[in-house]
Amino acid sequence: MIKPRTPPGVMELLPRDQIAFQRMLDSIRQTFERFGFLPIETPVFELSEVLLTKSGGETERQVYFAQSTGALEKSSEGVPELALRFDLTVPLARYVAEHEHDLAFPFRRYQMQRVYRGERQQRGRFREFYQCDIDVVGKDALSIRHDAEIPAVIHAVFASLDIGDFTIQLNNRKLLRGFFEGLGIGDGEQQDGVLRELDKLGKRGVAAVRETLAGEGFALSDDVIDQLMSFSQVRSQGRSDALAKLDALGTGTPLFEEGRDELRDVLQRMHAMGVPEQRYAINLSIARGLDYYTGIVYETTLDAHPQIGSICSGGRYDNLAGHYTKSKLPGVGISIGLTRLFWQLREAGLIATADSSVDxxxxxxxxxxxxxxxxxxxxxxxxxxxxxxxxxxxxxxxxxxxxxxxxxxxxxxxxxxxxxxxxxxxxxxxxxxxxxxxxxxxxxxxxxxxxxxxxxxxx
Amino acid sequence: MIKPRTPPGVMELLPRDQIAFQRMLDSIRQTFERFGFLPIETPVFELSEVLLTKSGGETERQVYFAQSTGALEKSSEGVPELALRFDLTVPLARYVAEHEHDLAFPFRRYQMQRVYRGERQQRGRFREFYQCDIDVVGKDALSIRHDAEIPAVIHAVFASLDIGDFTIQLNNRKLLRGFFEGLGIGDGEQQDGVLRELDKLGKRGVAAVRETLAGEGFALSDDVIDQLMSFSQVRSQGRSDALAKLDALGTGTPLFEEGRDELRDVLQRMHAMGVPEQRYAINLSIARGLDYYTGIVYETTLDAHPQIGSICSGGRYDNLAGHYTKSKLPGVGISIGLTRLFWQLREAGLIATADSSVDxxxxxxxxxxxxxxxxxxxxxxxxxxxxxxxxxxxxxxxxxxxxxxxxxxxxxxxxxxxxxxxxxxxxxxxxxxxxxxxxxxxxxxxxxxxxxxxxxxxx
Missing domain, CATH: 3.40.50.800 (Anticodon-binding domain)
Incomplete structure (x- = not known):
């Protein structure tokens, strides 16, 4: 007799919880479709050579490889031929590059599938979890107007999920980098370093981050650090406040001005789309860890549950699929980690057991x-x-x-x-x-x- | 630059085909829910020890194993800890045994997920494909009345998919075994052997199967083989014909009579549920290869496309989860291999590119x-x-x-x-x-x- 059990790090639900989860998936899908996004699904495994285009990254260390029994016997050395997707972005890049000539651009796709990461074993960490992604991918160029539609989608998604008040937080990497330039932090790598540190403000606290920025690696002056700190503390409440706070930042470098104009544009379009003012805010501390964001960035938090962290994040990137095609494919997108969100909402008692699907x-x-x-x-x-x-x-x-x-x-x-x-x-x-x-x-x-x-x- | 491509043996669709596929999935799900089946989802990987309870079987040779980068380095010998599901039946057995005390029996579940098999590379063979399964699992016992509901579900599924006329073909392993007993083929293993040969009638033809049955392994007399052949050629058209053909089989062993009574009962309930007569038939040649079926078995074929083979098959089994629990869990279920079906319908020109999901x-x-x-x-x-x-x-x-x-x-x-x-x-x-x-x-x-x-x- 074998003890029936799942591997650690997966979320398996009893039917009535599965019904509640399925209703969330259905609701998100419906909202994505309302905004004209088209469905795609990609295979759970990709060729390792195709999936793992960078080497040595954090994600790669967490990758699951797959091989069939036959292959297992043959190849004891080397990387197995297949690897499970660890996000939906790399598969999207591969998909768009592979099917480039059959797709219309801007290509608006949604994808709701499970992804796999060899996470450390820990409560609330999942090795298999759903991501619900949308992306708009342009060819050669993509208007900033698409960046403005994304928060309207985020709003519609969480309004219809009905899990409490939330705030969509906006920033722009161009504004950040332009601001750094103005402070004399002009080197790209140093900017990345500062961005990463500012991203840790919430976790490490102001004092620790100040110390790092003043230390050997960065060697920033107290005055510069003061300006970074006060900049990253800028938050707005409502639309006029957001516009006023953006105005109050003074003049900056061309990149800074470009970033600010983009934010103003996004705020204007969100207004036109009727996104309620109390549901979004400028938050200049948001950088998003991922290196590939280059413009507007988004995070979304539940007002009553800040400890859950961002429940929907994303942003603008310059080039989706540089590893696979010479075409320049800029885009903007977001991702919802639904398994983690569902788990946390349930832990917090915010999800009731669903009625049966049987009427x-x-x-x-x-x-x-x-x-x-x-x-x-x-x-x-x-x-x-x-x-x-x-x-x-x-x-x-x-x-x-x-x-x-x-x-x-x-x-x-x-x-x-x-x-x-x-x-x-x-x-x-x-x-x-x-x-x-x-x-x-x-x-x-x-x-x-x-x-x-x-x-x-x-x- | 890396050439963007999927691994062999997966079906990846362009958005409008994905929409057509998604509509089929939605339609099947809706029908399953109409009949009161509850959703479950299981993780793509199971512990190898749990998934692979039998050893050396055909399925096991096709299993995909998964391991994260860290585990790969550590264990170059032995079977990896995780294996991808190769069907939805073993995960169901594990699920029911693991959650036995939280489930109500009879447990009616549907599950629509992808499964993985290291198939030989060949056109139309998939290494990743959707299965859409329903099962009713009883505790200790399960009324034959559930076996009668299943064809009503099959009928509703394919009527709503609207892919042409189809026939649900019914048989009963008890009737087959009882008939063998009557012919003096009483040994269980020999019965299995004969069943497997009869199952090959469609592929190998009558002459080849006759030869095998007369040969060394079976050594059946011409008279017995004649009776087997004429038995397995019994087909009905409509309900009264089905009942008449069952009557015409003469009297048999107690097991034979039990099987016939079950078939009569199923025919009666299907009539009560309004399943149209032209949509089902008795077909005494159907055995279903899998050893675990013990009673009623089902196959479904498209009338205009017999070459596609069975598009929905299943049957009754005595005990679902003997490897995981001492509880006796008899059940009845069916499976639709939707990826293969979709692919074949598209090859046959029976699926039009869908309108956009955008209105x-x-x-x-x-x-x-x-x-x-x-x-x-x-x-x-x-x-x-x-x-x-x-x-x-x-x-x-x-x-x-x-x-x-x-x-x-x-x-x-x-x-x-x-x-x-x-x-x-x-x-x-x-x-x-x-x-x-x-x-x-x-x-x-x-x-x-x-x-x-x-x-x-x-x-």
């Missing part, structure tokens, strides 16, 4: 009524209801108990009394009510009830 | 109208439409051409003339018509048009 349980009191119960169930299904039929007669109390535990809302009962009067009884377990209805009206009655409560729940 | 393209003629176009797009989205906004002004002809190539049906145009008259023009690219509508009526007009064509298309 109706058709009960069975006597075996001779089975065929009737089957036919009735089929009629309810044809009307669009999800129906489970009790196939073996049991005591009614047992059947009600089962429906209650399973989270099934409606229980249809057709005992001898109801048969005699040509009706069926319906127990609404959510409302704790029971009513009778002519069998011919059953489907429409249940549909109306279901639609009403969906409308109430905003689904 | 509406909001065009832009002048940059100063951008904010208006953004706001209009948002109103259409709020009404439930999938909208792409043209963010940069271009010649109208170019924008129409883009929509046409992308498969977007509606193009919204708001030029100076329309602005002056307070209307918008809508080009319906499917119908090749253009009409004008007040901007305030635009969303409702487009919604009505979309719902009408969805209703026509049966979606």
């Amino acid at each position: 109706v349980l058709v009960t069975l009191m006597r075996d001779e009524d089975l065929d009737h119960a089957l036919a009735l169930s089929q009629r309810l299904r044809a009307a669009g209801l999800n129906v489970e039929t009790q196939l073996e007669s049991r005591k009614l109390a047992k059947q009600l108990q089962y429906a209650d535990r399973a989270g099934i809302r409606f229980v249809v009962i057709r005992g001898q009394d109801e048969i005699a009067r040509g009706v069926v009884a319906v127990k609404d377990l959510r409302r704790g009510e029971q009513f009778e209805v002519a069998e011919s009206d059953l489907a429409s009655t249940l549909l109306v009830e279901r639609e009403q409560s969906r409308a109430l729940a905003g689904r | 509406v393209l909001v065009t832009l003629m002048r940059d100063e109208d951008l904010d208006h176009a953004l706001a209009l797009s948002q109103r259409l989205r709020a009404a439930g439409l999938n909208v792409e906004t043209q963010l940069e002004s271009r010649k109208l002809a170019k924008q129409l051409q883009y929509a046409d190539r992308a498969g977007i049906r509606f193009v919204v145009i708001r030029g100076q003339d329309e602005i002056a008259r307070g209307v918008v023009a809508v080009k319906d690219l499917r119908r090749g018509e253009q009409f004008e509508v007040a901007e305030s009526d635009l969303a409702s007009t487009l919604l009505v048009e979309r719902e009408q064509s969805r209703a026509l298309a049966g979606r």
Whole structure:
């Protein structure tokens, strides 16, 4: 006998939690499609040679390799031929480069698949997790207007997920780099270093970061550090405040001005798209660790749960697929790590166990009524209801108990009394009510009830 | 520069094909939910020790193993810790055994995920492919009535996929084994051998199978072989014919009678559920290769494309999870290999490129109208439409051409003339018509048009 268990670092759910998770996936997908993004899926494994274009990076050390039994025997040395995707960005780059001539640009794609990382074993760290990504990829150039649409998508996603108030935080790497230039930090590598340090402000605290910036590696003066700190503390509340705070930064280098103009443009378009002012803010401390962001960057936080960190991040990059094609492919995109988000929301008690995906349980009191119960169930299904039929007669109390535990809302009962009067009884377990209805009206009655409560729940 | 390409044996789709594929997945999921099946998902990898409970089997030779970079360095000998699932049945067994005390039985689950097999490289053979499975798993016992519901699900799935006429073919391993007993083939292993040979009738032909059965291994007499052949040629057309053909088999051993009674029962329930008679048939040649089926077995074929083979197969098994738990867990289930099916339907020209998931393209003629176009797009989205906004002004002809190539049906145009008259023009690219509508009526007009064509298309 082998103990049945999953490997560490995966999230496996019981059905009712899976239903809750699936509803989040469906909601995100629907929002992505509302904004005109097109679906793609890529294989879980890529050729190692294609996937691992850089060497020695942090992500690469966490890569999972795959090989079939045959290959395992043959090749004990060397890197296996296949590697599991560790994000959806490299597969996107490969996809766009491979299918370049079959795609229309700007190419707007969404992708919601699991990715794999050999994370250290630790509570809340996942080795397999869903990412839900959108990207707009241009050819040669991509208008800043696309950068403005992204926060409208973020807003629509989290408004429809209904997991509490959130703030979309905006910054621009050009503004940051331009500001550094103005302070005399002109070298690209040094700028990267400073960006990385500022990104750690939240984790390490001001004092520690100041110390690093003053230390040997950077050797920045107190005055410069003061300016970096006050710059990175800039936050806005509402749109006019954001514009005012951007104005108050004074004049800067051409790169600085370009970054500021882009932010102003994005704020203007977000206004045109009706994104509520309280849902976004300028936050000049945001740099995003990844080196490939070059313009606008986004992070999103839950107002009541800052400890969760960013639940949706991304930004603008100059060239998606330089390893695979000579075409210049600038883009802008975001990623939602849904497995981690779901896990944290559940830990925080913010996700209730979902009702069943089954709307109706058709009960069975006597075996001779089975065929009737089957036919009735089929009629309810044809009307669009999800129906489970009790196939073996049991005591009614047992059947009600089962429906209650399973989270099934409606229980249809057709005992001898109801048969005699040509009706069926319906127990609404959510409302704790029971009513009778002519069998011919059953489907429409249940549909109306279901639609009403969906409308109430905003689904 | 690295050549961007996928590994051999995977199916990667362009967006419009992905949309067609996704619609099939959604349709199957909806049908599974209509019948009260609950979703689960399991991790792509399982512990090798847990997944590979048998040794040396055909499937095991095709297993993919996974290991992270760190593990790769450490363990050059031995089997890697993780293996990718090669079907959804073993993960289900592990899941049910692991969560046994949190599940209600009979447990009705659906699961639609990709599985992995190190198949030989060959056109139409996939190393990564979707399986769409349902199973009903009982504890200690499971009524034959569940076996009767499964064909109703199969019928609903393929009726809603709308890929042509199909036939659900039914047999019962008990009937087969009982018949063998009656012929004096009583030994279990010999029965398995005969079953495997009969399963090859379609591929090898009658003569070759006869020869094998008469040969050394089986040494069956001509008379016995005649009876096996005529038995396995039994097919029915319609329900009364099915019942008549079952009656005509004469009397048999108790196991034979049990199998026949089960088939009669299933036929009766299918009738009660309204499965059309022309959609199912008794086919006594079906054995299903897998050893674990013990009762009713199903195969499904497309009437116009028999060469595709079975597109949905399954059956009844005695004990799902004997490796993981002492509980006896009988079940019945089916599996649809959707990647292969989609690929074959496309090869046969039976799948048209889907329309875009984008319903509406909001065009832009002048940059100063951008904010208006953004706001209009948002109103259409709020009404439930999938909208792409043209963010940069271009010649109208170019924008129409883009929509046409992308498969977007509606193009919204708001030029100076329309602005002056307070209307918008809508080009319906499917119908090749253009009409004008007040901007305030635009969303409702487009919604009505979309719902009408969805209703026509049966979606």
